[in-house]
Amino acid sequence: MNTLASLLPAVPALGWMVHARWLHRRLTTARHDPLTGLWTRDAFTRRARRLLRDPRAVVVLADVDHFKQINDTHGHAAGDVLLATVAARLAHGTGPGGVVGRLGGDEFAAVLVDRDGTAADRLHILARVLARPVDTAPDVHTTVSLGWVRAVDHPGEDLSTLLRRADEAMYAAKRFGQTGPRRARIGRLLGSVAGRRPGRRGAA
Numbered sequence: 001m002n003t004l005a006s007l008l009p010a011v012p013a014l015g016w017m018v019h020a021r022w023l024h025r026r027l028t029t030a031r032h033d034p035l036t037g038l039w040t041r042d043a044f045t046r047r048a049r050r051l052l053r054d055p056r057a058v059v060v061l062a063d064v065d066h067f068k069q070i071n072d073t074h075g076h077a078a079g080d081v082l083l084a085t086v087a088a089r090l091a092h093g094t095g096p097g098g099v100v101g102r103l104g105g106d107e108f109a110a111v112l113v114d115r116d117g118t119a120a121d122r123l124h125i126l127a128r129v130l131a132r133p134v135d136t137a138p139d140v141h142t143t144v145s146l147g148w149v150r151a152v153d154h155p156g157e158d159l160s161t162l163l164r165r166a167d168e169a170m171y172a173a174k175r176f177g178q179t180g181p182r183r184a185r186i187g188r189l190l191g192s193v194a195g196r197r198p199g200r201r202g203a204a
Contacts, residue, residue, distance in 0.1 A: 041102075060112070061148070061163060114150070147183075148169065
C-alpha cells in the first residue's frame with residue numbers, strides 16, 4: 001500500500017509528459033510540409049524574417065519549370081518525387097545557416113546569409129544541380145527557375161516585398177528562357193504577385 005501511495009503523485013506528472021510530447025510532435029508536423037519535409041509557409045516566414053536582420057541576407061524564389069507536363073507524362077507520383085528531390089537539393093544548396101520553405105505547389109523560397117560574397121556563383125551551381133535527373137528516375141527531370149535579391153540593395157523592405165522582387169526576377173527568367181538564376185532589378189516593382197499564376201498545382 002505504501003508503495004502504491006508513493007507512486008500516485010507521479011501519475012499526473014507522467015500524463016502531462018506524454019501529452020507534452022504528443023503536442024510537440026503535432027506542432028512539429030504542422031510546421032513541416034508532409035511531402036518535402038521543408039518548412040511550411042508560416043514557419044518559413046518566421047525564420048526568414050529573423051535571417052533578414054543580417055544585411056548580407058539573400059532571398060531566393062524557385063519554381064519548377066513545366067511541372068504540369070511532368071505530371072501529365074510520368075504521373076503525379078513522379079511529380080511528387082521530383083518535388084521532394086528539388087526540396088532536398090535546395091536545402092543542401094542553401095546550407096545549414098539558411099532556411100528553405102515550400103510556399104505551395106511547385107514553388108519554394110529560401111533565405112541564406114551570403115557571408116563570403118559568393119551567392120551568385122552558388123546559385124548558378126544550384127541551378128545546374130536542380131536540373132539533374134532524379135536519382136531514382138532518370139527520365140524525370142526539368143529545370144528550375146530561380147530569382148534572387150540581396151536585402152542590402154533594398155533597405156527597409158520586408159520579406160513580402162523582397163519575395164515579390166525575387167518573384168519578378170524569376171518570371172523574367174522564365175519569359176526570356178534564362179537557364180541560370182536571375183537577380184532582381186534595382187528600382188520599383190513591376191507589380192508581379194507571387195502565387196497568382198495559371199496552371200499551378202495545389203500543395204500536396
